[in-house]
Amino acid sequence: MTDTASIANDRFGLGARPETRVPGDVRGWLAEQLRAFEPNPTDISDLASTADLITDLAESRGMMQAARRSGSSQSQDEVRQARLEVTRRDRRNAFAAGAARLRIAAQSETPLAERLVHFWSNHFAVSAERLPVRSLAADYEFRAIRGNLTGNFADMLRAAIGHPAMLTFLDQTRSAGPNSALISRINARRNNTQLGLNENLAREVLELHTLGVRSGYTQDDVEELARALTGWTVAGFARGGMRRFVDGEPGETVFIPELHEPGARTVLGKRYPEVGEAQALAILGDLALHPATARHLATKLARHFIADVPPQSAIVRLERAYLDSGGELGAVYDALIDAPEVWSAPRDKFRTPWDWIVATVRTLGPNAIPRNPQALHRLFEMLGQPVWQPGNPSGWGDVASDWASPGALLSRVEIANRLTMSAPRNARGHFDPRSLAQSVLGEALQPATAEAIARAEAPGMGVALLLSSPEFMRR
Secondary structure (H helix, E strand, C coil): CCCHHHHHHHHHCCCCCCCCCCCCCHHHHHHHHHHHCCCCCHHHHCCCCHHHHHHHHHHHHHHHHHHHHHCCHHHHHHHHHHHHHHHHHHHHHHHHHHHHHHHHHHHCCCHHHHHHHHHHHHHCCCCCCCCCHHHHHHHHHHHHHHHHCCCEHHHHHHHHHCCHHHHHHCCHHHCCCCCCHHHHHHHHHCCCCCCCCCCHHHHHHHHHHCCCCCCCCCHHHHHHHHHHHCCEEECCCCCHHHHHHCCCCCCCEEECHHHCCCCCEEECCEEECCCCHHHHHHHHHHHHCCHHHHHHHHHHHHHHHCCCCCCHHHHHHHHHHHHHCCCEHHHHHHHHHHCHHHHHCCCCCECCHHHHHHHHHHHHCHHHCCCCHHHHHHHHHHHCCCCCCCCCCCCCCCCHHHCCCHHHHHHHHHHHHHHHCCHHHHCCCCCCHHHHHHHHHHHHCCHHHHHHHHCCCCHHHHHHHHHHCHHHHEC
């Protein structure tokens, strides 16, 4: 018999907590989580503001430029020290934001919604290894993704593409219409040095965020979308004469008409005569409703929630829900919850390092989280999945072959032992690892694993065996 509680907790959610009690109406319970989702939990509001981080960064850049012009070695040393402090503060805030993300997930009463946050954040991936994206990554997920989780996909698409983190990560801040009013004047003064179009954002919008690869778009479509996207940039980093055109709070997306490529655009055979930023918004709206986008998103959702090679029947069901509703994500989630395939597929989805740590902390309790955010960051680095740092716009892989290497498994065993060495003292009081295994795995717990846990010489060792077990590694 299918263990619906285990599927609800692990496949839809983020792992059971020992006190979790799944009601008889499991589908209704999951649907209620989406209605009860809190997009702005307290942990988010306690973080340093993005505007302050970007202001500090912009000021340090301005100081460095002034020091170079002055030529004073003392001045340059002072600026380098100030710049180093800004970088350190930015890193501290990034670590704190990653720790807040884990706390939210580990303590959430709406784990399905939190899983979807992580899914969409990875779908619209940015990578925060360097400034200024590192300053913007947390705000990106907390605002663009969480704020649009249950609405229309077109709204999430526009919010994600237009967020300063995405614009910076994919070099949209360096893109401008070659024939725009401002660039035409600049290029005329610079003779052969041409400033102009950058196609990075446009290409990823088509290939990753909407239609998907091999979906029929052409290089001409990429270039036309890139022209339509010109004019969007981020306040706080403008230099020289550009400053007078950029009016906004530091780290805020602004549209500069003088940088927008004039004229109508044609994308996927449709002509867009709109002027200014309305042009890109119109194109993004149509891309969101394209049948190829529906198929692309349905496939990724089915892969994430059901199997590495998802059944076509489930893909078609999600695709139809998307198209019939006009891209309403709530309708797609409802179709996912009702899909028979999600309730019958084997427990073969291998947990990513993020999934595994979240499930571990939900099992052990919040005291299992390292108190030092930097130590927590190092733990995720050890597992190969530092928060908001996939390294490329494709995001983290979502199939077992991406994560189930022997070395990765050994790292998990080592961390499981480290976290549970003093589990009875640091987690939820003195507990029996045998009952803990039964409460968090349910019918997914296999006899061999149950026997190994029962024979453990100490409670901490038994818990470590639970966290290292094949059942706990998969969902």
